Amino acid sequence: MNWFGDAAAWLVDPAHWAGSGGIGVRLGEHLGYALLTLLVAGAIAVPAGLAIGHTGRGRAFVIPFAGALRALPTLGLVTLLALAVGIGLLGPLIALVILAIPPLLAGAYAGVEAVDPLAVDAARASGMTEWQVLVRVEVPLALPLIAGGLRSACLQVIATWTVAAWLPLGGLGRFLFDAIPIRDYGRMLAGSILVIVLALIADGLLALLQRAVTPTGVRAITEGSGTRRALLTAP
Amino acid sequence: MSWLLANLGQIGAAALAHVALSVPPFVIGLVIALPLGWLANRYRLSRGTILVVCGLLYAIPSLPLFIVLPGLIGTRILDPANVVVALTVYAVALLVRAVADALGAVDREALLSATALGYSAARRFWGVELPLAAPVILAGLRVVAVSTVSLVTVGSVIGVGSLGNYFLDGYQRAFPLEIGVGIVGTLLIALVLDGLLVLVGRLLLPWTRRGAFAGARTLGAAARLGAA
Numbered sequence: 001m002n003w004f005g006d007a008a009a010w011l012v013d014p015a016h017w018a019g020s021g022g023i024g025v026r027l028g029e030h031l032g033y034a035l036l037t038l039l040v041a042g043a044i045a046v047p048a049g050l051a052i053g054h055t056g057r058g059r060a061f062v063i064p065f066a067g068a069l070r071a072l073p074t075l076g077l078v079t080l081l082a083l084a085v086g087i088g089l090l091g092p093l094i095a096l097v098i099l100a101i102p103p104l105l106a107g108a109y110a111g112v113e114a115v116d117p118l119a120v121d122a123a124r125a126s127g128m129t130e131w132q133v134l135v136r137v138e139v140p141l142a143l144p145l146i147a148g149g150l151r152s153a154c155l156q157v158i159a160t161w162t163v164a165a166w167l168p169l170g171g172l173g174r175f176l177f178d179a180i181p182i183r184d185y186g187r188m189l190a191g192s193i194l195v196i197v198l199a200l201i202a203d204g205l206l207a208l209l210q211r212a213v214t215p216t217g218v219r220a221i222t223e224g225s226g227t228r229r230a231l232l233t234a235p
Numbered sequence: 236m237s238w239l240l241a242n243l244g245q246i247g248a249a250a251l252a253h254v255a256l257s258v259p260p261f262v263i264g265l266v267i268a269l270p271l272g273w274l275a276n277r278y279r280l281s282r283g284t285i286l287v288v289c290g291l292l293y294a295i296p297s298l299p300l301f302i303v304l305p306g307l308i309g310t311r312i313l314d315p316a317n318v319v320v321a322l323t324v325y326a327v328a329l330l331v332r333a334v335a336d337a338l339g340a341v342d343r344e345a346l347l348s349a350t351a352l353g354y355s356a357a358r359r360f361w362g363v364e365l366p367l368a369a370p371v372i373l374a375g376l377r378v379v380a381v382s383t384v385s386l387v388t389v390g391s392v393i394g395v396g397s398l399g400n401y402f403l404d405g406y407q408r409a410f411p412l413e414i415g416v417g418i419v420g421t422l423l424i425a426l427v428l429d430g431l432l433v434l435v436g437r438l439l440l441p442w443t444r445r446g447a448f449a450g451a452r453t454l455g456a457a458a459r460l461g462a463a
Contacts, residue, residue: 003306071381071425073388075399076418079406083414159296166392166403176302180393189306192299203294 006186007193016190021174023194029170030198034157037093041100041153046146049108053142054134062109066102074099074160082167092164099160100153107149111142140215147210154206158199172198238412246398250420253397257384257424259319264326265376271327272334273360285331293328297321297389318390325386326379333375337368370443373436377429384425388417398424 010016017023052058078095085091115138123137139146165173175191239246275285300321305312308320341364349363388399398420405413436443 007306067381070378071385071422073385073399073402073418073421075388075392076402076414076421079402080411080414080418083406083409083411155294155296159298162296163298163389163392167406173298176298177392183312185305185312188302192302195299196295196303199294199296200291203290 003185003189007189010186010190011193023175026170026172026174027194027198030158030161030172030195033089033093033096033161033169033171034154034202037096037100037157037161038150038153040093041097041104042150044097045101045104045149046108049105049146049149050112050134050139050142052105053109053112054130054138059109059113062105066106069099069102072099074156075163075166078160078164078167089169092161092167092169096157096160096164100157103152103156104146104149107146107152108142111145111149112138114145115141143213143215144210147206147213151203151206151210154202155199158195158202162195238410239416246401246416246420249396249398249400250424253384253387253399253421253424254428256315256318256322256387256390256395256397257380257428260322260383261326261330261376261380263323264330264379265372267323267327268330268334271331273338275331275335276338282335286335289328289331292324295324297325297386298392300324301390301393301395313394315390315395317393318387318395322383322386326383329379330372330375334368334372337371337375338364340371341367366440366442369440370436373432373440377432380428380432381425384421384428388421 011023015022019025049062052062074095077098078092081095082091085094112134119137119141120133123133128136161169161171162173162176165171166177168174168177172191172195175194176188179185179187179191271285275282301317302312304310304317304320305314310316310320345363345367346359349359354362387397388402391397391399391403398417401413401417401420405411405415405417
Protein backbone atom coordinates (compact mmCIF):
# COMPACT_ATOMS: atom_id res chain seq x y z
CA MET A 1 0.00 0.00 0.00
CA ASN A 2 1.87 2.98 -1.34
CA TRP A 3 -0.63 5.42 0.23
CA PHE A 4 0.36 4.49 3.75
CA GLY A 5 4.00 4.92 2.72
CA ASP A 6 3.18 8.45 1.52
CA ALA A 7 1.32 9.21 4.74
CA ALA A 8 4.18 7.88 6.87
CA ALA A 9 6.71 9.91 4.88
CA TRP A 10 4.53 13.01 5.34
CA LEU A 11 4.22 12.37 9.08
CA VAL A 12 7.95 11.88 9.76
CA ASP A 13 9.00 15.01 7.81
CA PRO A 14 10.06 17.48 10.55
CA ALA A 15 8.99 20.40 8.31
CA HIS A 16 5.36 19.31 8.70
CA TRP A 17 5.53 19.43 12.50
CA ALA A 18 6.84 22.99 12.96
CA GLY A 19 5.47 26.38 11.95
CA SER A 20 2.10 28.11 12.12
CA GLY A 21 0.32 25.47 10.02
CA GLY A 22 2.31 22.54 11.40
CA ILE A 23 1.07 19.45 13.17
CA GLY A 24 2.05 20.86 16.60
CA VAL A 25 -0.08 23.98 16.19
CA ARG A 26 -3.02 22.12 14.59
CA LEU A 27 -3.02 19.53 17.37
CA GLY A 28 -2.97 22.32 19.97
CA GLU A 29 -5.90 24.04 18.24
CA HIS A 30 -7.86 20.80 18.06
CA LEU A 31 -7.30 20.04 21.75
CA GLY A 32 -8.05 23.65 22.72
CA TYR A 33 -11.36 23.69 20.80
CA ALA A 34 -12.33 20.32 22.26
CA LEU A 35 -11.51 21.27 25.86
CA LEU A 36 -13.34 24.59 25.56
CA THR A 37 -16.42 22.82 24.17
CA LEU A 38 -16.41 20.18 26.92
CA LEU A 39 -15.94 22.80 29.66
CA VAL A 40 -18.86 24.95 28.48
CA ALA A 41 -21.12 21.95 27.80
CA GLY A 42 -20.15 20.33 31.12
CA ALA A 43 -20.86 23.52 33.06
CA ILE A 44 -24.41 23.48 31.66
CA ALA A 45 -25.20 19.77 31.41
CA VAL A 46 -23.71 18.22 34.55
CA PRO A 47 -25.50 20.45 37.12
CA ALA A 48 -28.73 20.11 35.12
CA GLY A 49 -28.37 16.32 34.94
CA LEU A 50 -27.61 16.05 38.66
CA ALA A 51 -30.61 18.26 39.50
CA ILE A 52 -32.93 16.16 37.33
CA GLY A 53 -31.54 12.93 38.76
CA HIS A 54 -31.80 14.14 42.36
CA THR A 55 -35.27 15.68 42.21
CA GLY A 56 -36.75 13.34 39.61
CA ARG A 57 -38.26 16.40 37.90
CA GLY A 58 -37.85 16.96 34.19
CA ARG A 59 -37.19 13.27 33.55
CA ALA A 60 -39.82 13.12 30.80
CA PHE A 61 -37.84 15.83 29.02
CA VAL A 62 -34.34 14.33 29.11
CA ILE A 63 -34.64 11.04 27.25
CA PRO A 64 -36.65 12.32 24.23
CA PHE A 65 -34.34 15.35 24.09
CA ALA A 66 -31.23 13.18 24.00
CA GLY A 67 -32.85 10.95 21.36
CA ALA A 68 -33.93 13.82 19.13
CA LEU A 69 -30.50 15.42 19.24
CA ARG A 70 -28.93 12.13 18.15
CA ALA A 71 -30.85 12.40 14.90
CA LEU A 72 -29.78 16.00 14.33
CA PRO A 73 -27.02 16.08 11.68
CA THR A 74 -23.97 17.71 13.25
CA LEU A 75 -22.71 19.28 10.02
CA GLY A 76 -26.11 20.94 9.44
CA LEU A 77 -26.13 22.53 12.88
CA VAL A 78 -22.50 23.66 12.48
CA THR A 79 -23.08 25.32 9.10
CA LEU A 80 -26.37 26.88 10.18
CA LEU A 81 -24.89 28.47 13.31
CA ALA A 82 -21.71 29.51 11.47
CA LEU A 83 -23.96 31.30 8.99
CA ALA A 84 -26.02 32.91 11.77
CA VAL A 85 -23.09 34.08 13.92
CA GLY A 86 -20.53 34.87 11.21
CA ILE A 87 -16.96 33.86 10.49
CA GLY A 88 -14.96 32.71 13.50
CA LEU A 89 -15.03 30.19 16.30
CA LEU A 90 -18.23 31.24 18.09
CA GLY A 91 -20.82 29.77 15.68
CA PRO A 92 -19.34 26.27 15.49
CA LEU A 93 -18.55 26.42 19.22
CA ILE A 94 -22.24 26.96 20.05
CA ALA A 95 -23.17 24.11 17.69
CA LEU A 96 -20.66 21.75 19.29
CA VAL A 97 -21.75 22.68 22.81
CA ILE A 98 -25.35 21.83 21.85
CA LEU A 99 -24.15 18.47 20.51
CA ALA A 100 -22.04 17.70 23.59
CA ILE A 101 -24.83 18.43 26.07
CA PRO A 102 -27.01 15.29 25.58
CA PRO A 103 -24.36 12.67 26.44
CA LEU A 104 -23.15 14.71 29.44
CA LEU A 105 -26.70 15.35 30.63
CA ALA A 106 -27.73 11.72 30.15
CA GLY A 107 -24.62 10.50 31.99
CA ALA A 108 -25.19 12.76 35.00
CA TYR A 109 -28.93 12.05 35.09
CA ALA A 110 -28.62 8.29 34.62
CA GLY A 111 -25.78 8.17 37.16
CA VAL A 112 -27.85 9.72 39.94
CA GLU A 113 -30.98 7.84 38.86
CA ALA A 114 -29.14 4.51 39.13
CA VAL A 115 -28.05 5.08 42.75
CA ASP A 116 -29.70 2.56 45.08
CA PRO A 117 -32.67 4.37 46.72
CA LEU A 118 -31.88 2.52 49.95
CA ALA A 119 -28.47 4.24 50.09
CA VAL A 120 -30.15 7.62 49.59
CA ASP A 121 -32.77 6.90 52.25
CA ALA A 122 -30.08 5.72 54.66
CA ALA A 123 -28.16 8.97 54.10
CA ARG A 124 -31.30 11.00 54.79
CA ALA A 125 -32.12 8.93 57.86
CA SER A 126 -28.67 9.57 59.29
CA GLY A 127 -29.43 13.29 59.17
CA MET A 128 -27.78 14.46 55.94
CA THR A 129 -29.22 17.53 54.26
CA GLU A 130 -30.39 17.22 50.63
CA TRP A 131 -27.16 18.91 49.53
CA GLN A 132 -25.06 16.44 51.54
CA VAL A 133 -27.02 13.53 50.08
CA LEU A 134 -26.23 14.79 46.60
CA VAL A 135 -22.55 15.62 47.13
CA ARG A 136 -21.52 12.81 49.48
CA VAL A 137 -23.68 9.91 48.30
CA GLU A 138 -25.25 10.40 44.89
CA VAL A 139 -22.38 12.12 43.04
CA PRO A 140 -19.65 9.67 44.16
CA LEU A 141 -21.84 6.72 43.19
CA ALA A 142 -22.79 8.41 39.90
CA LEU A 143 -19.20 9.24 38.90
CA PRO A 144 -18.67 6.21 36.63
CA LEU A 145 -21.70 7.10 34.50
CA ILE A 146 -20.82 10.81 34.56
CA ALA A 147 -17.35 9.87 33.29
CA GLY A 148 -19.01 7.63 30.70
CA GLY A 149 -21.02 10.59 29.44
CA LEU A 150 -17.82 12.64 29.29
CA ARG A 151 -16.20 9.86 27.24
CA SER A 152 -19.00 9.85 24.67
CA ALA A 153 -19.08 13.66 24.51
CA CYS A 154 -15.30 13.78 24.06
CA LEU A 155 -15.39 11.39 21.08
CA GLN A 156 -18.24 13.34 19.55
CA VAL A 157 -16.43 16.65 20.01
CA ILE A 158 -13.08 15.47 18.58
CA ALA A 159 -14.86 13.99 15.55
CA THR A 160 -17.07 16.99 14.90
CA TRP A 161 -14.29 19.60 15.17
CA THR A 162 -12.55 17.62 12.42
CA VAL A 163 -15.59 18.01 10.15
CA ALA A 164 -16.07 21.66 11.21
CA ALA A 165 -12.61 22.47 9.77
CA TRP A 166 -14.46 22.57 6.42
CA LEU A 167 -15.66 26.09 7.40
CA PRO A 168 -12.60 26.89 7.48
CA LEU A 169 -11.16 26.70 10.99
CA GLY A 170 -7.92 25.38 12.46
CA GLY A 171 -7.49 21.97 14.03
CA LEU A 172 -6.39 18.67 12.55
CA GLY A 173 -9.25 18.67 10.03
CA ARG A 174 -7.32 21.37 8.16
CA PHE A 175 -4.92 18.71 6.83
CA LEU A 176 -7.84 16.81 5.27
CA PHE A 177 -9.65 19.76 3.71
CA ASP A 178 -6.49 21.44 2.41
CA ALA A 179 -5.46 18.20 0.73
CA ILE A 180 -8.81 17.23 -0.85
CA PRO A 181 -8.83 19.87 -3.67
CA ILE A 182 -5.26 19.05 -4.72
CA ARG A 183 -5.84 15.28 -4.37
CA ASP A 184 -2.90 14.88 -1.98
CA TYR A 185 -4.04 11.54 -0.59
CA GLY A 186 -0.87 11.05 1.47
CA ARG A 187 -1.59 14.19 3.48
CA MET A 188 -5.33 13.38 3.82
CA LEU A 189 -4.41 9.95 5.14
CA ALA A 190 -1.76 11.38 7.49
CA GLY A 191 -4.24 13.92 8.88
CA SER A 192 -6.88 11.19 9.31
CA ILE A 193 -4.42 8.97 11.17
CA LEU A 194 -3.56 11.86 13.50
CA VAL A 195 -7.25 12.42 14.34
CA ILE A 196 -7.83 8.69 14.89
CA VAL A 197 -4.80 8.41 17.19
CA LEU A 198 -5.92 11.50 19.12
CA ALA A 199 -9.44 10.09 19.55
CA LEU A 200 -8.18 6.68 20.68
CA ILE A 201 -5.72 8.20 23.18
CA ALA A 202 -8.38 10.55 24.58
CA ASP A 203 -10.88 7.68 24.87
CA GLY A 204 -8.27 5.46 26.52
CA LEU A 205 -7.35 8.12 29.08
CA LEU A 206 -11.02 8.75 29.89
CA ALA A 207 -11.59 5.00 30.21
CA LEU A 208 -8.80 4.93 32.81
CA LEU A 209 -10.39 7.92 34.56
CA GLN A 210 -13.75 6.14 34.53
CA ARG A 211 -12.14 3.11 36.16
CA ALA A 212 -10.33 5.26 38.71
CA VAL A 213 -13.48 7.07 39.85
CA THR A 214 -15.55 3.88 40.14
CA PRO A 215 -16.02 2.96 43.81
CA THR A 216 -14.94 -0.65 44.38
CA GLY A 217 -18.40 -1.68 45.52
CA VAL A 218 -19.99 -0.30 42.38
CA ARG A 219 -17.60 -1.94 39.91
CA ALA A 220 -19.42 -5.26 39.84
CA ILE A 221 -22.81 -3.60 39.31
CA THR A 222 -21.82 -1.29 36.45
CA GLU A 223 -20.22 -4.05 34.37
CA GLY A 224 -23.49 -4.89 32.65
CA SER A 225 -24.66 -1.35 31.99
CA GLY A 226 -22.76 -0.95 28.73
CA THR A 227 -25.78 -1.07 26.49
CA ARG A 228 -27.68 1.35 28.65
CA ARG A 229 -24.83 3.85 28.40
CA ALA A 230 -24.52 3.31 24.66
CA LEU A 231 -28.26 3.70 24.14
CA LEU A 232 -28.29 6.93 26.10
CA THR A 233 -25.20 8.52 24.66
CA ALA A 234 -24.55 7.18 21.16
CA PRO A 235 -23.43 9.90 18.73
CA MET B 236 -40.04 29.24 -0.73
CA SER B 237 -39.78 29.49 -4.48
CA TRP B 238 -36.34 27.90 -4.18
CA LEU B 239 -37.93 24.99 -2.37
CA LEU B 240 -40.59 24.48 -5.06
CA ALA B 241 -38.13 24.89 -7.92
CA ASN B 242 -35.75 22.32 -6.46
CA LEU B 243 -38.27 19.78 -5.20
CA GLY B 244 -37.17 17.14 -7.72
CA GLN B 245 -33.52 17.55 -6.87
CA ILE B 246 -34.26 17.42 -3.12
CA GLY B 247 -36.20 14.21 -3.66
CA ALA B 248 -33.25 12.69 -5.53
CA ALA B 249 -30.85 13.71 -2.74
CA ALA B 250 -33.23 12.21 -0.17
CA LEU B 251 -33.35 8.93 -2.10
CA ALA B 252 -29.54 8.85 -2.30
CA HIS B 253 -29.51 9.54 1.45
CA VAL B 254 -31.82 6.58 2.16
CA ALA B 255 -29.76 4.34 -0.15
CA LEU B 256 -26.63 5.17 1.88
CA SER B 257 -28.41 4.81 5.26
CA VAL B 258 -30.22 1.48 5.03
CA PRO B 259 -27.44 -1.00 4.04
CA PRO B 260 -25.17 -0.14 7.02
CA PHE B 261 -27.66 -1.03 9.75
CA VAL B 262 -29.13 -4.03 7.92
CA ILE B 263 -25.70 -5.54 7.12
CA GLY B 264 -24.54 -4.44 10.58
CA LEU B 265 -27.29 -6.49 12.26
CA VAL B 266 -26.47 -9.59 10.19
CA ILE B 267 -22.79 -9.36 11.19
CA ALA B 268 -23.49 -8.39 14.80
CA LEU B 269 -25.81 -11.33 15.62
CA PRO B 270 -23.14 -14.10 15.48
CA LEU B 271 -20.48 -11.81 16.99
CA GLY B 272 -22.81 -10.79 19.82
CA TRP B 273 -23.69 -14.44 20.43
CA LEU B 274 -19.98 -15.29 20.60
CA ALA B 275 -19.32 -12.35 22.93
CA ASN B 276 -22.08 -13.54 25.26
CA ARG B 277 -21.05 -17.20 25.13
CA TYR B 278 -17.45 -17.21 26.42
CA ARG B 279 -15.72 -14.91 28.87
CA LEU B 280 -12.54 -14.62 26.79
CA SER B 281 -14.33 -13.80 23.52
CA ARG B 282 -16.54 -11.30 25.36
CA GLY B 283 -13.57 -9.24 26.53
CA THR B 284 -11.79 -9.33 23.18
CA ILE B 285 -14.81 -8.62 20.97
CA LEU B 286 -16.17 -5.82 23.14
CA VAL B 287 -12.77 -4.10 23.39
CA VAL B 288 -12.34 -4.21 19.60
CA CYS B 289 -15.87 -2.84 19.15
CA GLY B 290 -15.13 -0.03 21.59
CA LEU B 291 -12.00 0.90 19.65
CA LEU B 292 -13.79 0.83 16.27
CA TYR B 293 -16.58 2.95 17.67
CA ALA B 294 -14.07 5.54 18.91
CA ILE B 295 -12.76 6.24 15.39
CA PRO B 296 -14.13 9.56 14.09
CA SER B 297 -16.26 9.19 10.94
CA LEU B 298 -14.56 11.54 8.47
CA PRO B 299 -11.04 10.12 9.04
CA LEU B 300 -12.49 6.61 8.72
CA PHE B 301 -14.05 7.50 5.34
CA ILE B 302 -10.60 8.62 4.20
CA VAL B 303 -8.56 5.73 5.63
CA LEU B 304 -10.81 2.98 4.20
CA PRO B 305 -9.69 3.24 0.53
CA GLY B 306 -6.13 2.52 1.68
CA LEU B 307 -7.33 -0.53 3.65
CA ILE B 308 -9.92 -2.16 1.40
CA GLY B 309 -8.79 -0.96 -2.03
CA THR B 310 -11.86 1.09 -2.96
CA ARG B 311 -11.50 4.28 -4.97
CA ILE B 312 -10.99 7.47 -2.99
CA LEU B 313 -14.33 9.30 -2.63
CA ASP B 314 -16.24 6.11 -3.54
CA PRO B 315 -19.69 6.01 -1.81
CA ALA B 316 -18.79 2.47 -0.72
CA ASN B 317 -16.33 3.97 1.79
CA VAL B 318 -19.21 5.71 3.57
CA VAL B 319 -21.37 2.56 3.57
CA VAL B 320 -18.52 0.38 4.88
CA ALA B 321 -17.53 2.92 7.56
CA LEU B 322 -21.12 3.26 8.80
CA THR B 323 -21.47 -0.55 8.79
CA VAL B 324 -18.40 -0.71 11.04
CA TYR B 325 -20.09 1.63 13.54
CA ALA B 326 -23.34 -0.31 13.32
CA VAL B 327 -21.53 -3.58 14.08
CA ALA B 328 -19.58 -1.98 16.94
CA LEU B 329 -22.76 -0.78 18.66
CA LEU B 330 -25.01 -3.74 17.82
CA VAL B 331 -22.57 -6.44 19.00
CA ARG B 332 -22.73 -4.91 22.46
CA ALA B 333 -26.54 -4.66 22.31
CA VAL B 334 -26.88 -8.29 21.11
CA ALA B 335 -24.47 -9.59 23.76
CA ASP B 336 -26.25 -7.71 26.56
CA ALA B 337 -29.69 -8.68 25.24
CA LEU B 338 -28.77 -12.38 25.15
CA GLY B 339 -27.14 -12.06 28.57
CA ALA B 340 -30.35 -10.63 30.04
CA VAL B 341 -32.56 -13.54 28.92
CA ASP B 342 -34.10 -15.29 31.91
CA ARG B 343 -31.93 -18.33 32.65
CA GLU B 344 -34.92 -20.31 33.84
CA ALA B 345 -36.68 -19.89 30.52
CA LEU B 346 -33.60 -21.44 28.88
CA LEU B 347 -33.48 -24.25 31.44
CA SER B 348 -37.17 -24.93 30.87
CA ALA B 349 -36.57 -25.18 27.13
CA THR B 350 -33.72 -27.62 27.70
CA ALA B 351 -35.90 -29.61 30.10
CA LEU B 352 -38.58 -29.82 27.40
CA GLY B 353 -35.99 -31.41 25.14
CA TYR B 354 -35.08 -28.46 22.89
CA SER B 355 -31.82 -28.87 21.01
CA ALA B 356 -29.24 -26.09 21.43
CA ALA B 357 -30.05 -24.62 18.01
CA ARG B 358 -33.81 -24.80 18.47
CA ARG B 359 -33.48 -23.27 21.91
CA PHE B 360 -31.47 -20.37 20.46
CA TRP B 361 -33.88 -19.63 17.59
CA GLY B 362 -37.07 -20.51 19.44
CA VAL B 363 -36.48 -19.13 22.94
CA GLU B 364 -33.27 -17.16 23.42
CA LEU B 365 -33.34 -14.92 20.35
CA PRO B 366 -37.07 -14.10 20.55
CA LEU B 367 -36.73 -13.10 24.21
CA ALA B 368 -33.64 -10.98 23.43
CA ALA B 369 -35.17 -9.41 20.30
CA PRO B 370 -36.90 -6.39 21.91
CA VAL B 371 -33.58 -5.18 23.39
CA ILE B 372 -31.77 -5.82 20.09
CA LEU B 373 -34.48 -3.84 18.30
CA ALA B 374 -33.95 -0.91 20.70
CA GLY B 375 -30.25 -0.96 19.81
CA LEU B 376 -31.04 -1.18 16.10
CA ARG B 377 -33.28 1.90 16.32
CA VAL B 378 -30.44 3.92 17.88
CA VAL B 379 -28.05 2.72 15.20
CA ALA B 380 -30.48 3.50 12.36
CA VAL B 381 -31.10 7.06 13.55
CA SER B 382 -27.43 7.89 14.09
CA THR B 383 -26.54 6.32 10.71
CA VAL B 384 -28.99 8.62 8.91
CA SER B 385 -27.34 11.58 10.63
CA LEU B 386 -23.76 10.41 9.91
CA VAL B 387 -24.43 9.94 6.18
CA THR B 388 -24.43 13.75 5.84
CA VAL B 389 -20.73 13.88 6.84
CA GLY B 390 -19.94 12.08 3.57
CA SER B 391 -20.92 15.21 1.64
CA VAL B 392 -17.65 16.96 2.63
CA ILE B 393 -15.73 14.32 0.67
CA GLY B 394 -18.17 14.44 -2.23
CA VAL B 395 -20.52 11.53 -1.41
CA GLY B 396 -23.91 13.04 -2.16
CA SER B 397 -26.84 13.11 0.29
CA LEU B 398 -29.04 15.76 1.90
CA GLY B 399 -25.76 16.88 3.53
CA ASN B 400 -24.91 18.65 0.25
CA TYR B 401 -27.45 21.33 1.19
CA PHE B 402 -25.45 22.20 4.34
CA LEU B 403 -22.34 23.00 2.30
CA ASP B 404 -24.14 24.67 -0.58
CA GLY B 405 -26.38 26.66 1.77
CA TYR B 406 -23.38 27.89 3.75
CA GLN B 407 -21.46 28.93 0.64
CA ARG B 408 -24.48 30.79 -0.75
CA ALA B 409 -25.37 32.23 2.71
CA PHE B 410 -28.84 30.69 2.29
CA PRO B 411 -30.16 29.32 5.63
CA LEU B 412 -33.33 27.90 4.08
CA GLU B 413 -31.22 25.45 2.11
CA ILE B 414 -29.44 24.26 5.27
CA GLY B 415 -32.84 24.01 6.96
CA VAL B 416 -34.14 21.80 4.16
CA GLY B 417 -31.12 19.51 4.66
CA ILE B 418 -31.66 19.32 8.44
CA VAL B 419 -35.43 18.78 8.29
CA GLY B 420 -35.05 16.24 5.49
CA THR B 421 -32.48 14.28 7.49
CA LEU B 422 -34.67 14.33 10.59
CA LEU B 423 -37.68 13.17 8.55
CA ILE B 424 -35.75 10.24 7.06
CA ALA B 425 -34.58 9.26 10.57
CA LEU B 426 -38.14 9.52 11.88
CA VAL B 427 -39.61 7.43 9.05
CA LEU B 428 -36.96 4.70 9.29
CA ASP B 429 -37.37 4.59 13.08
CA GLY B 430 -41.15 4.30 12.65
CA LEU B 431 -40.69 1.49 10.13
CA LEU B 432 -38.43 -0.39 12.55
CA VAL B 433 -41.06 -0.07 15.30
CA LEU B 434 -43.68 -1.36 12.84
CA VAL B 435 -41.49 -4.29 11.76
CA GLY B 436 -40.93 -5.01 15.47
CA ARG B 437 -44.68 -5.12 16.11
CA LEU B 438 -45.19 -7.51 13.20
CA LEU B 439 -42.22 -9.80 13.84
CA LEU B 440 -42.23 -9.75 17.64
CA PRO B 441 -45.89 -10.13 18.63
CA TRP B 442 -44.76 -11.72 21.94
CA THR B 443 -43.62 -8.30 23.19
CA ARG B 444 -47.34 -7.66 23.73
CA ARG B 445 -48.12 -7.99 27.38
CA GLY B 446 -50.26 -11.12 27.41
CA ALA B 447 -47.86 -13.12 25.30
CA PHE B 448 -44.90 -12.02 27.39
CA ALA B 449 -46.62 -13.12 30.59
CA GLY B 450 -46.59 -16.60 29.07
CA ALA B 451 -42.81 -16.56 28.90
CA ARG B 452 -42.66 -15.32 32.49
CA THR B 453 -44.95 -18.12 33.60
CA LEU B 454 -42.63 -20.63 31.99
CA GLY B 455 -39.75 -19.18 34.03
CA ALA B 456 -41.79 -19.20 37.23
CA ALA B 457 -42.81 -22.81 36.64
CA ALA B 458 -39.17 -23.76 36.28
CA ARG B 459 -38.38 -21.93 39.53
CA LEU B 460 -41.13 -23.86 41.32
CA GLY B 461 -39.88 -27.12 39.85
CA ALA B 462 -36.34 -26.38 41.00
CA ALA B 463 -37.53 -25.61 44.54
